[in-house]
Amino acid sequence: MTGLSKEELVARALEEGFVKAGFCRPDAVPEAAGRLRAYLAAGRHGQMGWMKEREGWRGSAAALWPEARTVIMLAEAYTPEVDPMAGLAQKDRGVVSVYAQGKDYHDLLKRRLKRLGRWMIERAGGEIKVFTDTAPVMEKPLAQAAGLGWQGKHTNLLGRDLGSWVFLGAIFTTLDFAPDAPEASHCGRCTACLDACPTRAFPAPWQLDARRCISYLTIEHKGPVDLELRGLMGNRIYGCDDCLAVCPWNKFAVAAKEIGYQPRVGLPELAELAALDDAGFRERFAGSPVKRIGRGRFVRNVMYAVGNSGLAALIPVARARLSDEDPVVAEAAEWALGRLSRVQDSGVGTPDESC
CATH class of the missing domain: 1.25.10 (Leucine-rich Repeat Variant)
Known part of the structure; x- marks a missing residue:
């Protein structure tokens, strides 16, 4: 127990601009290491060698910082106000993924995490480490373990009260908070996200082959793209939102609060x-x-x-x-x-x- 309640912390997180917060143990996803090992063995990570280099940490949050007792997962919305797929029909223009339309979320999200973390320390002591997706942390499985939502068949996180358009951040702390109940999948028989993928990057539900993913090809892949895939990329020049945009749960998507995510790039x-x-x-x-x-x-x-x-x-x-x-x-x-x-x-x- 700490001198700070979960309810107080969640309320403060919402004041800071997060849309949801949840708690889990660092070892809440023991199966993550095996899934990651199989993914890497199949070569589905493509040129993302950094995934292999830090496999041990990425596969186990407990190994990343053994002193941590709790992982606090936080969601921040960047929900678009217009249909992100509308630009695909304008062939003389380039389509940039919604998340990259505004300011760099790494900077905005990390500042917000640090502010919340400092407030925690002032109130309850302890130590913290904050992480965005630049660190070897499997945010999506941890977010599901913390009850924020679930990993859909497209492997991204979505929630009944969030939709698909969220960034995830993590605060690891030596403070001991009771974990929340994990969220279960609510995808049912829906395959909208799988069917929407232009390059068929999903070998099966809940499996992604990054080597065929347009987000990977336009951002991570160095050198020429395979001839087979170029014609399928359309006018997507940075990222791809198709599998997120078609998700039916987005009718419940929460509005973005951060004005920095307002689009500046356009079409x-x-x-x-x-x-x-x-x-x-x-x-x-x-x-x-x-x-x-x-x-x-x-x-x-x-x-x-x-x-x-x-x-x-x-x-x-x-x-x-x-x-x-x-x-x-x-x-x-x-x-x-x-x-x-x-x-x-x-x-x-x-x-x-x-x-």
Whole structure:
């Protein structure tokens, strides 16, 4: 027991801007290590070598900080006000995932976690460590163990009173709070998220092969994307929201409170983005998560979107990048030009997705 009640802490968390808080033990998900081991053994993590490097910590929250007695999981909403899939029909523009439309959530979320953590220490003493998704913590299984929601068939967290659009943060503490009851799955027979995936990145419910996931391909994957997948990426140039956006539970999604998550990026024109040099890219996406992938990977994604547009008017845009100093961008531009040239020659339709 501590001098601080769970009810007081939750009330303070809500005052800070979180939309839900829950408590669990660091060892609340003993099966996580085995699931992670199987995932890595199958190679489904792709180029994300950092998952393997910190497998021991990631698979066991108790191993990450043995002195911790409680994990406090917190959810922060970034629910969009408009349909995030509407932009997919605007082929001359690029679609950026909702979570990256505003300021970088890592900064905003961590500041909020630290404020709440300092308040905890002032009230009850003890020690804390705060984590966002930059640390080797399996937030989603812990959030389910803490009763915030459950991992849907798309492997993301959702809740009956949250929807899908939430960031997760964790406060590990030496203080001892009673754990909350874990949440059970309420997906039922629904497969909307699995059916919506353009690249069929889900081998089975509750399984994700990151190597086929557009979020992974546009953000984490270095170098050229497989030809098989490029045509399926559409005009998604940073992340993908399809599996989240179609979830029926979003009719109960809680509104975002943080004004920093209000969209600043919008639906930028592909022609504008393709012309960005390194300095222009950094200026254009200052303070945004998009900036973290660098200009080369980003313009590569833009070239794939140009090639998928079916718009002959973008041929000069692709041609202008043929001599790009980044060979991956230059190759993507050559691919895009080939597709658009075939569209121009045929006069109708969109190139075959496997080309």
